[in-house]
Amino acid sequence: MVRCCVLILCCLMVSSCSGLKxxxxxxxxxxxxxxxxxxxxxxxxxxxxxxxxxxxxxxxxxxxxxxxxxxxxxxxxxxxxxxxxxxxxxxxxxxxxxxxxxxxxxxxxxxxxxxxxxxxxxxxxxxxxxxxxxxxxxxxxxxxxxxxxxxxxxxxxxxxxxxxxxxxxxxxxxxxxxxxxxxxxxxxxxxxxxxxxxxxxxxxxxxxxxxxxxxxxxxxxxxxxxxxxxxxxxxxxxLHEKQMTMDHKVEIDGELIAAVELGSPKMKVQYEKNTATPMFSIELSVQGDLLEKIKDIPLEDLEKKIEDDMKNKLLTTYQTGLERKLDLLNVGDSWYRKHPILFRKLTESKEFYLDSSSLTNVKVDVTLVHFNSYKYNQD
Incomplete structure (x- = not known):
């Protein structure tokens, strides 16, 4: 009988969460x-x-x-x-x-x-x-x-x-x-x-x-x-995130030629050796899909135009960063980890570590892989 009473009391004590709303x-x-x-x-x-x-x-x-x-x-x-x-x-x-x-x-x-x-x-x-x-x-x-x-x-x-x-x-x-x-x-x-x-x-x-x-x-x-x-x-x-695509209008002399979707960007940064500040070149490879073809243009010319457009976009963004002392391409992050001694010397200067000569070259390679049922002339 005593055991039963103790068991019932224990159940009553744990049957509710005191203080919880x-x-x-x-x-x-x-x-x-x-x-x-x-x-x-x-x-x-x-x-x-x-x-x-x-x-x-x-x-x-x-x-x-x-x-x-x-x-x-x-x-x-x-x-x-x-x-x-x-x-x-x-x-x-x-x-x-x-x-x-x-x-x-x-x-x-x-x-x-x-x-x-x-x-x-x-x-x-x-x-x-x-x-x-x-x-x-x-x-x-x-x-x-x-x-x-x-x-x-x-x-x-x-x-x-x-x-x-x-x-x-x-x-x-x-x-x-x-x-x-x-x-x-x-x-x-x-x-x-x-x-x-x-x-x-x-x-x-x-x-x-x-x-x-x-x-x-x-x-x-x-x-x-x-x-x-x-x-x-x-x-x-x-440039830095996966699973993101970009719609892009392809224009020649102000005339719309095609609309494409660009994805899977792979940006490779090559740093020059023995430089006091980051000096680098960029290689960007991109795959794309043709969404709409407005005017006939050889595939090689279309890809070349997209490559030029993407290169201009990248350079414009880089220049925007320079004007505001921003490293928008995040090239400094990898550089200072690979060059700790040079980085310590650089921190003594109050100047921004990038300028117009830091980016030495930009190469863009675009490959269109899907054509959305368009019979595209590749000649």
Whole structure:
């Protein structure tokens, strides 16, 4: 009898999880936005919250009514003080364990980026897999933008999971841990995607705004060096990332000849020996598919024109980097690892390690492998 009583008491003690809340009893913060008020010297923090009460009450299926996006904001002399001001006005209580995205304004990225990124990196409540994004628009408007068909904001590019989900001609999302790895490297460029609101492409009863990535905020040697246009940003992603393709218009004297899709780029960097700074040549091989043939042109001439176009793109992007003291091709990263003694001497100089003479030669080889049922004249 005594044994039975003890067994029953033990079961009662372990039958519930003391202190744990139900899924619908918390406000899950999925995104944090940050801005800086230069006049008042205060940080402005925004949080985007979800609550699963409506999910818990349903057996399945999509809610009939549109679920509103909840945004809260507060100010403080530090980031922690700003967020702490939100706790007393938030019920159900806030939970940051599933925060997915950090959105920074371009003003903060230019003025207070190092302080913010160090504070975020030290915060144990936030995961290193946090996505980092810069917005040049209004923070509240950015966080309040839904996905198409009134799907929740969690389906926008702010929460893109990985490069495996990339659509055609879309920039890669960046995780905090990957960005910090590049940010603290002595050579090479670290990049954060810039999000914008497109208010003209989609319409329902009225224009329906959507979010998209449109360039990179670029950093070199822990310093913000400006923003890259979509074309320069996409080319740098395309050169270094797998499973990315690029649509390209082939024009001769302003006349459209063909449209091709280029993928599988392989960039080989050859460094010259015994140089105080990186001196290098580039060999780029690319495979492509013919999407549309507008005018007849021999295959050899078409591939040669694409090669010239890609060479010009690469040189233009490289020159853009030089103007802003950015190593957009990331050639310095491999060089300093192979030349530690030369690198130590180079760090004594405050000059940027690349110039117009650093890139000695560019060779591009393009091979079209599929012709989309076109009977192509190869003569």
């Amino acid at each position: 139900n899924i619908q009893d918390l406000t899950y913060i999925v995104a944090i936005g940050m801005d800086y008020d230069e006049d008042r010297e205060e940080y402005i923090t925004y949080i985007q919250g979800l609550n699963f009460a409506n999910v818990a009450k349903q057996e399945g299926g999509k809610p009939v009514e549109s679920v509103p996006i909840f945004i809260a904001s507060a100010r403080g002399e530090t980031l922690n003080l700003a967020i702490s001001n939100l706790y007393k006005t938030s019920e159900p209580p806030l939970f940051f364990g599933h925060t997915l995205t950090l959105v920074l304004t371009d003003k903060l990225a230019e003025q207070k980026f190092n302080e913010v990124i160090e504070e975020i990196g030290r915060n144990r409540s936030l995961r290193p897999t946090l996505r980092v994004i810069v917005t040049q628009g209004n923070m509240e408007e950015t966080l309040n933008t839904k996905a198409l068909f009134n799907y929740p904001a969690i389906y926008t590019v702010l929460f893109k999971k990985s490069e495996s989900e990339l659509s055609q001609d879309e920039l890669k999302p960046v995780l905090l841990m990957d960005f910090l790895r590049d940010f603290y490297e002595p050579m090479g460029t670290a990049k954060i995607p810039i999000v914008r609101i497109d208010k003209s492409s989609w319409q329902a009863d009225e224009p329906f705004p959507v979010l998209y990535f449109d360039g990179f905020a670029a950093f070199q040697q822990q310093e913000h060096r400006g923003n890259l246009s979509f074309d320069d940003a996409f080319l740098t992603d395309w």
